[in-house]
Amino acid sequence: MENPPPNVAQVFQALGDPTRRTILERLGTGPASASGLAAPLGITLAAVVQHVQVLEDSGLVSTRKTGRVRICTINATGLAVAEQWLRARRPVWEARLDRLGDLLAVEPLKPSV
Amino acid sequence: MENPPPNVAQVFQALGDPTRRTILERLGTGPASASGLAAPLGITLAAVVQHVQVLEDSGLVSTRKTGRVRICTINATGLAVAEQWLRARRPVWEARLDRLGDLLAVEPLKPSV
DNA sequence: CACATTGTCAAGTCTCAGCTTCAGTGTTTC
């Protein structure tokens, strides 16, 4: 069972889907089986399993199989990857915005059209 | 000029695309025109403008048009939305993970089915 | 003014993600 480190693309793409975010919210309250996740979602078990696969690949969920049931739990790895990416860029962005304010103050805006 | 607050779905979806992340990295070093962004990307100007539109809708970029040039700058709003979503969930996830360890040691898990 | 630059708009193509269906496979229960 390999556990390759998730990349940012995977994590953000995984988080972009509303169904997957719903699954994550649900798992935030505790572990659940695949069929347990499927019930309130109104989609097929197969679809849920596909979502869970994406979430697992992006380090947002981990699963293990006990008997015939696949149990899904939250995994903070993907969350950490996303947070790190954002946190690394925030200072630069904010600095950039401060300087933008200066530029706008100096140079007069020309109303378009 | 409407400025509706970006939702999480938009932001994460926008960040999921590698080209858009490249654009953001570029804009982190300073404002740029649409064609200026297109040059190193190897895609059409039209494609870049479409990406910029997505980024603007998700509050990650703002643009203004001066003359015939559309100037794009970074916007921290979308970043803040994403960070807030992640930060709000981190404690729950980490608590969940801690308790998972305990549960595994003591009693069998009861996943909802 | 002629011309190039920069961007906008509206198709149209193409790939892929999300979903379903269905036919298995392994596991529990009676």
Place this chain on the structure above:
DNA sequence: GAAACACTGAAGCTGAGACTTGACAATGTG
């Protein structure tokens, strides 16, 4: 052992999204 259960895997459908093309508009520059 039979039947219900929980999932797996593959195939196929469909719509969204990334990209192109080409025709147009607006703005600079010789």
